[in-house]
Amino acid sequence: xxxxxxxxxxxxxxxxxxxxxxxxxxxxxxxxxxxxxxxxxxxxxxxxxxxxxxxxxxxxxxxxxxxxxxxxxxxxxxxxxxxxxxxxxxxxxxxxxxxxxxxxxxxxxxxxxxxxxxxxxxxxxxxxxxxxxxxxxxxxxxxxxxxxxxxxxxxxxxx
Amino acid sequence: xxxxxxxxxxxxxxxxxxxxxxxxxxxxxxxxxxxxxxxxxxxxxxxxxxxxxxxxxxxxxxxxxxxxxxxxxxxxxxxxxxxxxxxxxxxxxxxxxxxxxxxxxxxxxxxxxxxxxxxxxxxxxxxxxxxxxxxxxxxxxxxxxxxxxxxxxxxxxxxxxxxxxxxxxxxxxxxxxxxxxxxxxxxxxxxxxxxxxxxxxxxxxxxxxxxxxxxxxxxxxxxxxxxxxxxxxxxxxxxxxxxxxxxxxxxxxxxxxxxxxxxxxxxxxxxxxxxxxxxxxxx
Numbered sequence: 001x002x003x004x005x006x007x008x009x010x011x012x013x014x015x016x017x018x019x020x021x022x023x024x025x026x027x028x029x030x031x032x033x034x035x036x037x038x039x040x041x042x043x044x045x046x047x048x049x050x051x052x053x054x055x056x057x058x059x060x061x062x063x064x065x066x067x068x069x070x071x072x073x074x075x076x077x078x079x080x081x082x083x084x085x086x087x088x089x090x091x092x093x094x095x096x097x098x099x100x101x102x103x104x105x106x107x108x109x110x111x112x113x114x115x116x117x118x119x120x121x122x123x124x125x126x127x128x129x130x131x132x133x134x135x136x137x138x139x140x141x142x143x144x145x146x147x148x149x150x151x152x153x154x155x156x157x158x159x
Numbered sequence: 160x161x162x163x164x165x166x167x168x169x170x171x172x173x174x175x176x177x178x179x180x181x182x183x184x185x186x187x188x189x190x191x192x193x194x195x196x197x198x199x200x201x202x203x204x205x206x207x208x209x210x211x212x213x214x215x216x217x218x219x220x221x222x223x224x225x226x227x228x229x230x231x232x233x234x235x236x237x238x239x240x241x242x243x244x245x246x247x248x249x250x251x252x253x254x255x256x257x258x259x260x261x262x263x264x265x266x267x268x269x270x271x272x273x274x275x276x277x278x279x280x281x282x283x284x285x286x287x288x289x290x291x292x293x294x295x296x297x298x299x300x301x302x303x304x305x306x307x308x309x310x311x312x313x314x315x316x317x318x319x320x321x322x323x324x325x326x327x328x329x330x331x332x333x334x335x336x337x338x339x340x341x342x343x344x345x346x347x348x349x350x351x352x353x354x355x356x357x358x359x360x361x362x363x364x365x366x367x368x369x370x371x372x373x374x375x376x377x378x379x380x381x382x383x384x385x386x387x388x389x390x391x392x393x394x395x396x397x398x399x400x401x402x403x404x405x406x407x408x409x410x411x412x413x414x415x416x417x418x419x420x421x422x423x424x425x426x427x428x429x430x431x432x433x434x435x436x437x438x439x440x441x442x
Binding site: 056077110120126127129130136139 | 356360369401407409
């Protein structure tokens with residue numbers, strides 16, 4: 001069951017960028033770690049983004065972050081700050097950069113890079129503990145990154 | 160954009176949660192008589208990273224904690240009994256059992272767990288308890304080696320550990336083991352896998368915090384081998400290391416590899432001063 005959903009995730013994210021997509025190695029970050037342009041040109045789907053943020057086999061962002069808007073997702077973590085209000089604190093370009101590779105914004109952060117395929121030490125084949133058979137896929141696809149960013153943009157401060 | 164301000168936001172946002180979490184203040188006394196040190200000052204080599212060190216016991220629920228407070232409740236104790244039988248059983252071409260050379264386990268093995276891994280002068284290597292057990296089996300008994308993380312090995316480690324319960328972990332980190340210790344330290348701080356996470360990212364920077372449903376401890380090994388409710392068996396330290404490395408989406412090292420032996424020495428030394436607890440109970 002767990003294995004099946006992981007394999008599915010790998011199949012969906014795919015190794016190769018689709019036509020018109022910015023591939024992981026071609027992403028242009030600003031000096032502050034933002035990504036100005038959409039990775040796909042297709043607007044993000046916030047509802048799908050919400051699913052990705054909560055789903056263990058996808059972004060699993062709630063492993064480390066608390067998100068009040070996803071109150072129905074159990075066991076939200078405390079490793080990172082709450083994402084409530086992230087859409088007020090950050091611009092869309094900044095959030096895209098944060099999700100793609102947070103280390104460009106926060107030097108040395110614990111947060112993993114979700115749109116990166118190289119520069120790892122002993123990368124594995126997902127969660128098998130084995131060496132990968134071929135080139136790595138990013139953890140999230142370009143469109144999934146856009147969907148997550150769209151969801152984060154809906155997380156506004158109450159006031 | 161101001162980097163410092165962002166970091167400040169992150170810190171403030173995390174603080175209230177972190178204050179609620181953390182290790183608890185419960186005391187561990189086993190069988191109403193063995194008083195365990197589950198919190199103490201960090202050893203000198205660690206003092207720039209941590210002030211206090213805590214046993215993983217402090218991070219578990221009251222229910223899980225209770226299972227370790229009495230040997231009648233501790234599910235690991237059946238394996239200790241099995242290993243006691245193995246201790247007395249003659250095996251191999253030499254017609255010997257452990258007892259043939261070591262007599263009573265209570266006397267000969269008291270204090271042993273507390274100082275392993277340690278340097279073996281004759282072999283010129285750092286030895287874990289598992290390596291020593293297999294060396295005896297192979298070379299003294301003429302018996303087959305046990306699987307490094309298998310049930311028989313874990314049980315024998317548990318039996319040996321019981322003889323040191325309550326004694327402070329006290330592994331040497333200098334002299335001939337220094338190089339191995341340094342290597343273990345480097346591994347501890349290396350960010351492996353596609354998630355780029357080191358042991359320290361979770362167990363030094365974030366102990367006390369929840370990561371999804373898990374309450375992060377300091378990843379100490381003073382309680383090993385440990386009975387996990389999750390898989391209902393005794394687990395060795397190397398099996399745990401393997402699981403943690405796998406969870407960073409990394410290619411793991413092999414149990415018993417030079418890398419994990421070095422890591423075990425280093426992680427054990429981070430617990431110098433905590434009591435030997437094994438076999439412990441965890442979730």
